[in-house]
Amino acid sequence: MAIIKVERPKLTAGEKVYFGSIFKGMVITLRHAFKSLLGKSTGAEALNSSGMGITMQYPEQKWDDQLPEYYRGAPALVTDELDRERCVSCQLCEFICPPKAIKITPGEIPSNDEWAKVEKRPKEFDIDMIRCIYCGMCEEVCPEQAIYLRPDYVITGTERSEMVHDKKRLYEIGGKRVGLVNKWNDLK
């Protein structure tokens, strides 16, 4: 194997003193520092930061609009176009839930209700967000397209009981979801 001898680069006098490079570096740093003071940090827009540096000031600033479509946040119940609660409390999500975070008390829809033909809906629906591992199994198993993982990830509370999402809270998070299969249509 041939041996290639690498020559050391020949440095000029200026290069040998190093000050030039140090000064250049400091200029770059200072330029960023000044830009930051003026609120014009590079990349601030993409990171949705205030411009005071590129560190996102969470929770004042959030990256929510950058969350992907498939983001798995808090599971929540949804209603359909007709404001019907889609959940019929079949309890499959309760069954599949790996950390046993879901607790459902099934109930009957009274005969004078508009949706009496659906017969069943949850009387209570609790998801313990301390237990939830955001796996999305509940969404996958749901035969009624009633439970979805929403982009909500800020689930905080000062007490354990606050961390349990009840039925009302779950519908608040879930909201209305359109374009789903209307199984309980006029033919049913």
Next chain:
Amino acid sequence: MSEDAPANTATAEKQLPKDLAAEKGMVNVQIDGKWIQVPRGTRMIEAAKMVGTEVPHYCYHPKLSSPGNCRMCLVQMGMPPRPAPGAAPEYGDDGFQKIGWMPRPVIACANTVAENMGIRTTGDLVETTREGVMEFLLINHPLDCPICDQAGECKLQEFSVEHGRGQSRFKETKIKKPKNVDIGKNIRLDDERCIMCSRCIRFMDEVADDPVLGFSQRGTNTSVTVHPGYRLDNNYSLNTADICPVGALTSNDFRFQMRVWFLKETKSIDTNCGTGANTVIWTRGNEIFRVTPRQNDDVNSAWMPDSHRLAFNTLQTDDRLTSPLVQKDGKHVGTSWMEATAKAAEGLGMCQPNEVAIIASGRMSNEELYLTKKIAEALGTDLLTIVPRLEESDGKLISADRNPNTTGASLIWGTDDPAAKIDAIREGVASGKIKSLIVLQEDLLAEAGFKAEDLEKLSHLVSSHTHANPTATHAKVVLPSVGFAEKRATYVNVTGRLQRTNQAVIAPGETRDDWESLAALLAQLDQEYETPASVDKILNSLASEIEAFKGQTFGSIGDLGVQITETGVTIPLLEQEKARVESGQVVG
């Protein structure tokens, strides 16, 4: 002898399998290639069951007649071809004739086996047939499994997974039928889910003798209905929900309470009457959700009265006693078991033997009745009784004796009528002759005919109850007690069969098992008494003392119980079933 022997062997060698089987009243049947002997007259479906092959079916139920209308149990059948005139049948090396398979399937539920018959429960013909039948059954099925209580134990779900297509080819609009129909106190009807197996109709007609159900309309519009002007209010109506293979008939009591896959099953027995129907208690966590009958052909066949299966609801109420109570200045205050037992024993010890009486209950288990007898012996009193509960039998499963363990009480106490002394005790209490009373599991003011002012005359009253009640308000010491589903115990039913309950749930609060509180009381009264470590030990000492129980343990009783004595009492429903089996109406 020596001359006959070789001749006999020679004939034995010539004997064909059919002759060998015929001697025993059996026939040879080939099921999925395997030859077995089954009794003559066996249904093909039962013969398959004998070799461990379950032929899928909906309408067939061994306790009911076989109309053969669901067509799910179709199998392929073959018989030896008929020999030409004059020709002798040909037997192969194995002694069987060659089977000629029929090109079309037959139903296995209503056909009986014959000599040299072949049955195929698998194969192309059978499998495509099942697939076809399943497709027809699902044509008008609403597929509302998410809201159907039967989901999880639905034969339609199971068989469509096993034998269905997975995809529907049906393009037309499904027939709409009545849903959520109120047809009786305990039963809800959903006609869209019905697959017209007619099990419920036959049950109400043949077993319950109340034929209120029937089919109306024709073709795809056929639906199960109650006859006009009638309702399904029979006390056996919930059995129709049990035998319904789909969710067409469901229980109102269990409706939307819990999905079945969450429930744990505990084998137990019913303690609402002397029959002691075998049951399964379905629980989740510490809550009972339903009770269903468990098949025991010597006790309850496969059925159970509604009133008894719904009785568990009275156990799970808010008025349960949860801790021992002692009366202080006319008020009951909670206390420790130790103090309550000591207080109870103290008051009893102050009386003369003839001033103390014990009113036990026919609802108590053998172990508890045995300890009660020991307490009576320790107190030196012979005033020991149960409260009689004789009413009328319903002519089916509800015994005239509403106490589940009267037989046990007579065996253990060695008396013909364990309730004989109730009148004497009642009079003794009224006259003030009896000063102390122990009341176990009975509300004297409700059923035993006692008066509140008489109970006030007592200087000491110890009572043990599951629920708060008027008798307990008069008691000096009240001990909380466990219900039927909360203890492991044995009972002897009216026919003399020893059966056991198993613990399905845990009693609330500080409640102790009854044997524990009785043994603790006995230990206070009799210093030499060694408190047993478990209920098994009590059954052991009971078995060593009472002849009828000899050698019995919780293990030996098993799930179906053992007959330990013959009382001569019969269960009417079993007699009716026996008659139907003998007439060939049902398999049994």
